[in-house]
Amino acid sequence: MADLIKPEELVKIGHKPVMHEGWLGWMDTPVNIREGIALYAGKPQSLEYVGMPNPREWNPMDEDWKLPENWKEIILDGLRERIDRFRSLKLFMDICVRCGACADKCHFFIGGGDPKNMPVLRAELLRSVYRKEYTTAGKIMGKFAGARELTYDVLKEWWYYFFQCTECRRCSLFCPYGIDTAEITIIGRELLNLIGLNPDWVAAPVANCYRTGNHLGIQPHAYQDMIDFFCDDIEEVTGVRMTPSMNRKGAEILFITPSGDVFADPGTYTAMGYIILFHYLESLGLDITWSTYASEGGNFGFFTSHEMAKRLNAKMYAEAERLGVKWILGGECGHMWRVINQYMDTFNGPADHLEAPVSPITGTKFENAASTKMVHICEFTADLIKHKKLKLDKSRNDNLVVTYHDSCNPARAMGLLEEPRYVIKNVCNNFYEMPENTIREQTFCCGSGAGLNAGEDMELRMRGGLPRANAVQHVHDKHGVNMLACVCAIDRAVFPDLMNYWVPEVDVTGVHEMVANALILDGEKKRTLNLRSEPLPGMEEEEDV
Ligand code: SF4
Ligand code: SF4
Numbered sequence: 001m002a003d004l005i006k007p008e009e010l011v012k013i014g015h016k017p018v019m020h021e022g023w024l025g026w027m028d029t030p031v032n033i034r035e036g037i038a039l040y041a042g043k044p045q046s047l048e049y050v051g052m053p054n055p056r057e058w059n060p061m062d063e064d065w066k067l068p069e070n071w072k073e074i075i076l077d078g079l080r081e082r083i084d085r086f087r088s089l090k091l092f093m094d095i096c097v098r099c100g101a102c103a104d105k106c107h108f109f110i111g112g113g114d115p116k117n118m119p120v121l122r123a124e125l126l127r128s129v130y131r132k133e134y135t136t137a138g139k140i141m142g143k144f145a146g147a148r149e150l151t152y153d154v155l156k157e158w159w160y161y162f163f164q165c166t167e168c169r170r171c172s173l174f175c176p177y178g179i180d181t182a183e184i185t186i187i188g189r190e191l192l193n194l195i196g197l198n199p200d201w202v203a204a205p206v207a208n209c210y211r212t213g214n215h216l217g218i219q220p221h222a223y224q225d226m227i228d229f230f231c232d233d234i235e236e237v238t239g240v241r242m243t244p245s246m247n248r249k250g251a252e253i254l255f256i257t258p259s260g261d262v263f264a265d266p267g268t269y270t271a272m273g274y275i276i277l278f279h280y281l282e283s284l285g286l287d288i289t290w291s292t293y294a295s296e297g298g299n300f301g302f303f304t305s306h307e308m309a310k311r312l313n314a315k316m317y318a319e320a321e322r323l324g325v326k327w328i329l330g331g332e333c334g335h336m337w338r339v340i341n342q343y344m345d346t347f348n349g350p351a352d353h354l355e356a357p358v359s360p361i362t363g364t365k366f367e368n369a370a371s372t373k374m375v376h377i378c379e380f381t382a383d384l385i386k387h388k389k390l391k392l393d394k395s396r397n398d399n400l401v402v403t404y405h406d407s408c409n410p411a412r413a414m415g416l417l418e419e420p421r422y423v424i425k426n427v428c429n430n431f432y433e434m435p436e437n438t439i440r441e442q443t444f445c446c447g448s449g450a451g452l453n454a455g456e457d458m459e460l461r462m463r464g465g466l467p468r469a470n471a472v473q474h475v476h477d478k479h480g481v482n483m484l485a486c487v488c489a490i491d492r493a494v495f496p497d498l499m500n501y502w503v504p505e506v507d508v509t510g511v512h513e514m515v516a517n518a519l520i521l522d523g524e525k526k527r528t529l530n531l532r533s534e535p536l537p538g539m540e541e542e543e544d545v
Contacts, residue, residue: 004036004458007502011466013113026121027128027148031157033060036459039163039452042203047196049207050308054196060159071195072150076133078194079126082187083134089187092179093130096123102171102181107445108164111466116161119171119181125158126188159197162188164460166452167303168408168445185450190305198304201454205300209312213295214259220292226262227290230272237533239525242279244290247323251289252360254320257331258298260489261510267492269531270332270510277381277512280519284389285360288329294319297336298489302343303451310347313339317351320373327357328374332510334449334488337376338413344372362387376410378487381515382419385426391520394429396527399537400483400514401430403475405468405495406443407488417441420487420511427518432479438471446486448494461494462501469502476503484508 004010044055058066068074083090098120104110108117115121124146131138131147138147148154167182192198205215212219218226227244235241245251257274261267278288294316301308320328330336339347354373357366364383366375384390404424410416417440425431438444447464475481484495484506495508517530528539 004462004501007462010459010462013111013463015109015113024143024146026115026124027143030153031160033156033160035061035456037164037457038160039199039201039454040456042196042198042200046200046203046207047198050210050311052196052198052203052206052304052308053194056196058196060156065156065197067195071155074194075150075155075191078191079130079133079187082190083130086183086187088180088183092123092184093127093134095177096120096127096179097177099176101174101176102179105171105174106165107168107170107447107467108166108460108464111447111463112460114164116157117164119175122161122165123179123181123184125154125161126184129154155192155197158188159192162192163199163452164464166408166445166447166449166464168449169412170408170442170445173412173441186302186306189303193304193308199451199454202300202303202451206304206308206312209296209300213293213315215296215298215300216259216263218259218263218295220295223259223262223292223295226268227271227275230268230275233531233533234272234276237529237531238276238521238527240279240521240523242275244275244278245288246290247292248289249323251323252287252326253289254294254323254325254328255288255290255331256294256297256316256319256328258333258336258489259296260298260493261331262295264493266496266508266513266532267489267510269513270492272531273510273512273514273516274331274377276516276519276521280390280521281361281384283522287360289323289325291319291323297330297333299336299339300451302335302339306343306347309339309343313344314348317348317354320351321353326355327369328354329357329377329380330374331377332487332489332492332512334407334409334490336409337416338409340372340374341414344374359383361389376414376416376419378416378419378423378511381512382422385423390515392427392515392518393520394427394518396517396530396536396539397428397514398430399530399534400428400509401432401479401481402428402483402485402509402514403432403434403472403481404439405434405446405472405484405486405491406439406441407486407491408443408445408449410487411443412441416487420485423511423515424485427514430479432475432481434471434475438467444468444471446488446491446494446498448498449488449490453490453494458497462498465494465498466502469498472499472506473503476506482506485511485514487511 047055137145208217
């Protein structure tokens with residue numbers, strides 16, 4: 001963050017287009033790839049590892065991107081194939097009336113002012129080439145029909161702007177025709193992938209995940225070490241020694257969470273929360289195991305191509321089959337749930353080797369997961385609370401004044417709106433909502449999802465996260481909110497930087513960290529510290545006199 005301009009400068013945003021004159025002036029405005037916005041190029045060894053096309057050293061700031069000679073043909077063939085394969089894409093290419101209802105709904109346009117970050121114009125980057133190649137009007141009238149050739153400059157524009165979209169789908173909510181610009185970005189990225197144009201922060205996690213089972217490339221013994229380390233910390237805070245089950249064949253349930261929770265603060269406190277909850281439930285009949293092989297719930301493959309997403313998704317179900325579990329419980333993650341809810345069945349389903357999930361504690365049958373066989377931990381915990389299965393002391397979270405960020409994918413791609421709120425309200429006394437048009441389905445993105453959570457694009461991230469931070473600032477000023485809760489590992493990884501930049505008084509937490517702080521364990525010692533080893537309010541250790 002050292003080179004990043006100060007917030008008071010960054011907030012001076014010009015929303016007037018800096019483009020060539022005329023209603024199609026945007027077509028003639030060349031792309032200007034800037035440091036702080038653009039991502040670094042994927043390294044050849046990452047692409048080679050998973051067999052992605054055209055591995056080589058290259059740099060987006062260079063003139064020459066070292067593309068295959070027939071790159072144009074590859075892209076146009078790829079577009080033709082996808083137009084034939086995805087009816088939705090053909091529809092999205094044809095039906096936009098350019099009404100502009102989506103224009104000011106994207107956090108990157110709001111926070112940055114670049115017109116090509118208006119969803120309608122982002123889609124036009126691809127649509128203009130589609131018109132030229134596939135529509136009669138576009139072929140005959142060219143520019144006057146909104147059509148243009150695919151040139152090297154256009155290709156660079158695609159790269160730059162398809163990696164300034166977090167595929168969050170907020171814009172689609174406001175489109176009267178239901179056009180999903182995220183789907184257009186997904187296809188745009190797939191086409192770029194065909195000629196080796198992947199960013200490092202997508203290609204490296206994909207290769208790591210394929211090699212070791214998680215994005216960070218952590219090997220099984222290191223994963224186990226982290227879990228042991230968490231258990232030491234938990235023992236210090238609670239006085240209870242816990243021994244989570246790992247890689248155990250014959251367990252009833254497999255637990256899978258994003259690796260970010262196991263290796264980066266503050267996600268680590270959420271991971272400790274899972275361990276404590278599972279320990280608590282053991283005596284009530286929970287039979288669950290973690291896996292050091294399916295050690296990633298997230299799926300960065302989704303940020304480069306459907307095929308790669310499918311490959312990475314498959315390992316979770318393969319591990320469930322190997323261990324012989326009945327169903328899968330999933331942790332607090334964002335895009336993992338989009339992949340599960342919207343794609344898993346087509347990718348690798350139906351998961352007939354598993355059973356429809358039933359809570360062993362309450363007997364609740366999770367009908368919504370009958371096909372994917374995978375239940376979100378917030379649904380699971382909300383059900384436990386509803387059935388009065390958890391002993392909770394909310395006052396242990398009284399130092400927190402909490403607001404909740406609806407992570408884009410659980411909110412918009414699976415409708416997980418009530419369960420996290422229900423859980424939070426049962427473990428915290430102080431909870432305040434952000435303004436209505438910034439939460440639930442209309443939630444504003446963290447600004448760093450879909451492979452954008454790198455270090456080199458920090459200006460883009462701070463700009464894209466501004467609308468979310470602005471809403472947090474509002475509840476901080478009005479209610480004294482000091483904690484931003486979320487159910488996504490990318491959120492937990494990126495919000496600390498965003499808050500630090502825009503609203504430094506606010507910290508970040510996962511929901512199950514707060515659950516575990518409130519949970520009263522059998523045999524626990526007097527709790528004086530929370531999971532971050534900070535003093536609990538009003539429960540501080542008495543000093544010797
Ligand atoms: S709201 Fe829909 S129809 Fe209107 S410009 Fe945006 S994508 Fe096109
Ligand atoms: S999907 Fe999200 S990031 Fe992409 S254009 Fe729409 S609002 Fe912007």
